[in-house]
Amino acid sequence: MSTYTPLEQQHIRILTLLPGTFESDIIVRLCPALLSINNIPRYEALSYTWGSPRLICNVFLDSEHDRQTLPITENLYTALRHLRHPTVPRDIWADAICINQSDVRERNEQVARMADIYRSATKVFVWLGPEADGSTTAIENLVTIASKIKVDWTHYTITPARIEDGDTQWLDLERHAPFDDDTWQSIVQLLNRPWFTRLWIWQEVFLAGKGGEVVCGSTFMTWEDFRKAILCLWRRRKPDRIQGLHEALSRAWQISNLNDQPSLRTILRRTKNAQCSDQRDRIYGVLNLVKEQERLGIKPDYGKSVYEVFRDLMVSSIFEYGNLTLLTCCEFQDEHDSMPSWIPNWSNPRTSKEIWGARACWNSLPQASYNDGDAFLTVTGYHAAVITKTTEILTSTSSTLATPDQVPQLRETYAAFKRLITWLRNEIPGGFDGKTEAICRTLCCNEFSDRYEPVNTKHLDFQKTMKWFLALSDPGIESSDDVLKESAMFLDAFYVNSLSRSFIITEEGYVGLAPNTSHKGDRIAVFLGCKSPIVLRSKNIKDFAVLGECYVHGLMTGEAFFGPLPSNWQRIARHDETTMSNLDAFIDRERGVWQFQDPRLGPLPEGWAEEEHSMQHLYARFRNVKEGWASIYDPRMMLAALRARGVTLQDFTLV
Helix, strand or coil: CCCCCCCCCCEEEEEEECCCCCCCCCEEEEEEEECECCECCCCEEEECCCCCCCCEEEEEEECCCCEEEEEEEHHHHHHHHHHCCCCCCEEEECHHHHCCCCCHHHHHHHHHCHHHHHHHCCEEEEEEECCCCCHHHHHHHHHHHHHHEEEECCCCEEEECCHHHCCCHHHCCCCCCCCCHHHHHHHHHHHCCHHHHECCHHHHHHHHHHHEEEEECCEEEEHHHHHHHHHHHHHCCCCCCCCCHHHHHHHHHHHHCCCCCCCHHHHHHHCCCCECCCCCHHHHCCHHHCCHHHHCCCCCCCCCCHHHHHHHHHHHHHHCCCCCHHHHHCCCCCCCCCCCCCCCCCCCCCCCCCCCCCCCCCCCCCCEECCCCCCCEEEEEEEEEEEEEEEECCCCCCCCCCCCCCHHHHHHHHHHHHHHHHHHHHHCCCCCHHHHHHHHHHHCCCCEHHHEECCCCCCECHHHHHHHHHHHCCCCCCCCHHHHHHCHHHHHHHHHHHCCEEEEEECCCCEEEEECCCCCCCEEEEECCCCCCEEEEECCCCEEEEEEECEECCCCCCHHHHCCCCCCEEEEEEEECCCCEEEEEEEECCCCEEECCCCCCCCCCCCEEECCCCCCCCCCCEEECCCCCEECCCHHHCHHHHHHCCCCCEEEEEC
16 A cells, blocks of 8 residues: 555645654654645644665554555654654654655645745754764753844844843954863764755755754754854854864854845855755755745756756746856866756856856846757857966865964965965066056955945955055065964955966956866956856857856956946945845045946937836836837947947857
């Protein structure tokens, strides 16, 4: 007799965990339940890792006719044992049991309903596993931290939970948390548990909201308290002697820091190193983390191949969402990869840092063509540069990210910096001294505090950074440990931006950071609708392979189409309180005034007018007066207008 009967429309299965002692056999029932807007059954959901399929335990399915054996993974078995109540039944939803995994149609339907399932649960248990490696100590200390602080999640500010306590040590971000080494190790071990590496848990805890509860053995804490404690530890200075602490906290913070629904591109990048057994879940497993309009009409379909899922996402992004943004996620890693180079292979871990704040294409609509079943994509853009020189910045033995206390790691990063500076002094046309500002901004991908309004102190101050850059690049001086500690923020930015990248010099005199796979003769193009310049490799007369996005100083703010900004103008990210987001704007540093419109644009083409609308303080909308249709894309960025300005555009066939 089959374990599963087909589910009716809008139904889910709920697992009833019958009561029992900790050691007794686990007996369950499976019951269908209607889950709709007007009918929400009471149940708790489980967020967990499936574990090894080779480690199997049996539970017993109690039905009207007989008792069947139901094999499940050891990790799920252990979770049910710990969550079972001794005297009353408990209704739980756990995907491995509640979805018939061998029924593709049911799997498609139930995965599409994950948002409803986790959002409707009365509680979501985050099961980290049984007590081990000091996990109880770790959770008790995280609970203590959370009890001492209050967090404003809008601005990420930390204040005392109760002023009368007078305990302000948790507010001093320059001090280490007052833990001994054993406590620190227990926290690292807890945050290194498999749950934190799994892809599906991102949406499970996000959808749980404040109804999440972290469980490890018999110890628990609320998900909201966990987030508070992780934020506090992440922002504080960390002891360098605790191996793996920075990486463990970084991963936990990424998962915890899901206040608002990010863009699809952002969440795909953030989860690219997470693990899943089915690579199609790279896409399906994050759809519920983004707004409906960002999902591009994609529905889970496990009848499609991995290639088809990745291809459909890219094509939908271009033609439904109207941009080539996902092209910046491509990383050319293998000449023999069966995936076309213009389709991001989400199965491969991300090796380089995303380039933030690029607007190389400005507000342009992509011009692209694709025929169903083709392995190539044709796009329109500007051929900007040819690479003439490259050097890999970090060797495979280069150190990991360092804190100001980690002098050995800082010194290794400094050694890589000195090697690069020596190379630049020998290779850069016109001499190193005339290019110091461009090089410094390139190594930091121009991420400085003065690019934000108001000034964002989390980023490097340009004047201080320039001082550190010049001091560290002095060929006659070997910097002391104190100088390295003082310039740690710059060295860390240099390290992070240089991962899997080479420094490049182009025939046109540009300097930049490009994928490590770049070499002499590769081209740099700025495509309409693509925020970053893209490195291309010619395959024949008209076909090109995509190597990846790059930072090229002097091409990041629409210069390919409009030329450089006037010297007194700077593009900034201006914070808007109504949307809690940063909006592109321009500031005249001489007069101290700002505006949304790019000062290079000039008047609108004939027949166009800027339209008044309720959100015009956030973005412009343009109306074609003659034809009566409106667009958020600036008509001055359309093909005819750009060609009228003398911009030479061409088609590129990407293979």
